[in-house]
Amino acid sequence: MQIVILKDSVEVAKYGANIFIKQLINKPNSVLGLATGSTPLSLYQCLIEANKAHHVSFKDVTTFNLDEYLGLKGSHPQSYRYFMNEKLFDHLDINKEQTFVPSGDALDPINACLDYENMILAKGGIDIQLLGIGRNGHIGFNEPSSCLMSRTRVKTLTKATIEDNARFFTLDEYQPHLSITMGIGTILDAKKVVLLATGESKSDAILATVEGALTASCPASALQFHQNVVLVIDDAAASKLSNRDFYKHIEIENQKLRAHLAQ
Numbered sequence: 001m002q003i004v005i006l007k008d009s010v011e012v013a014k015y016g017a018n019i020f021i022k023q024l025i026n027k028p029n030s031v032l033g034l035a036t037g038s039t040p041l042s043l044y045q046c047l048i049e050a051n052k053a054h055h056v057s058f059k060d061v062t063t064f065n066l067d068e069y070l071g072l073k074g075s076h077p078q079s080y081r082y083f084m085n086e087k088l089f090d091h092l093d094i095n096k097e098q099t100f101v102p103s104g105d106a107l108d109p110i111n112a113c114l115d116y117e118n119m120i121l122a123k124g125g126i127d128i129q130l131l132g133i134g135r136n137g138h139i140g141f142n143e144p145s146s147c148l149m150s151r152t153r154v155k156t157l158t159k160a161t162i163e164d165n166a167r168f169f170t171l172d173e174y175q176p177h178l179s180i181t182m183g184i185g186t187i188l189d190a191k192k193v194v195l196l197a198t199g200e201s202k203s204d205a206i207l208a209t210v211e212g213a214l215t216a217s218c219p220a221s222a223l224q225f226h227q228n229v230v231l232v233i234d235d236a237a238a239s240k241l242s243n244r245d246f247y248k249h250i251e252i253e254n255q256k257l258r259a260h261l262a263q
Contacts, residue, residue: 001223002230002254003210003247005238009198013042016130016196016232020047021056023128023192029060031120033129033182034088035140036065036080039196040130041087048091058094062123064116066131066140067181068102070109070154071174078168078175079104102152102180113152113180120186129190133197136160137205137218141181148214148222150183184222192228195220197237206233207240 006012020043023030034040050056065080074081081101089099100119106112120126131139136158142150143158157165157177169175187193197206208218210231215221223229238244 001210001226002251003238003241004230004232004251005244005248006232006234008234009042012196012198012232012234013046016040016043016194017046017050019194019230019232020128020130021050024056024058024061027127028057029062030127031062031064031123031125033126033187033190034063034065034084035130035132036067036083037132039132039198043130043196044088048088051092058092061094062098063094063100064120064123064126064182065099065101066129066187067179068104069176070104070178070180071176072104074101074104076104078173104176104180106180109154109180113154116152116180116182117186120189126190128192128194129187131187131193131195131220133195133202133205133209133220134161135164135201135205137208137220139184139187139195139220139223141179142184142187142219144217144219146184146216146219148216148219148225149185149188151186152180152182155179155181184219188222188226192230193223193226194230194232195223197231197233199234200236200239202233202237203240206231206237210241211243 068080072079089096102116103112136144141155209220212218212221214224
């Protein structure tokens with residue numbers, strides 16, 4: 001894992017956005033794996049600004065989102081399709097027909113999961129997968145106890161995740177307890193993974209992911225298997241890492257090496 005520890009959420013968003021911008025400059029028809037939630041919002045704003053400034057184009061880009069609530073149509077304000085349109089796609093020069101989100105209102109959710117896997121394969125796989133992380137170490141909606149080689153499937157949300165997401169729903173509004181999510185194995189198939197985490201509330205999950213055992217109790221720990229993972233975290237999220245100073249030293253040395261190779 002490449003572990004990048006920065007001062008705050010602003011720096012985390014800018015660093016993460018630059019990874020995606022460089023990817024699109026080098027490969028304009030990249031396949032991007034995207035995430036929802038509060039953590040990637042600032043990164044998405046950076047991408048919107050870069051697109052409006054004509055620094056990068058999304059015209060040839062294909063996207064696949066990690067997950068969706070089961071039982072919500074894409075037009076529902078709390079659906080992840082609605083979120084992605086409102087927070088990102090509506091502001092880019094992207095072809096929305098090339099933006100894919102699991103079908104929350106699928107009549108046959110099981111087959112919809114298989115179809116999603118096949119669509120990713122048909123597009124050549126995901127070049128960069130963006131992730132956030134839950135307080136319990138979940139990635140996508142792969143909750144603790146998820147199979148570390150799982151594929152896209154229907155998942156029951158834990159009580160903790162339901163409580164974390166309850167703030168997005170009004171008291172009289174239906175809140176789904178099921179989802180469709182890319183599996184951990186699906187995520188690991190991405191050529192590169194970028195995980196963002198900010199705030200002290202994520203520090204236990206980051207500790208378990210980076211320095212803990214490989215275990216289904218912390219789904220994100222499966223990223224230890226991946227050869228090209230970048231964790232971009234702020235000081236608060238990194239606060240419980242025992243080797244925090246060493247990770248910072250490694251990143252400084254890596255920056256020197258990259259600068260030398262670029263000469």
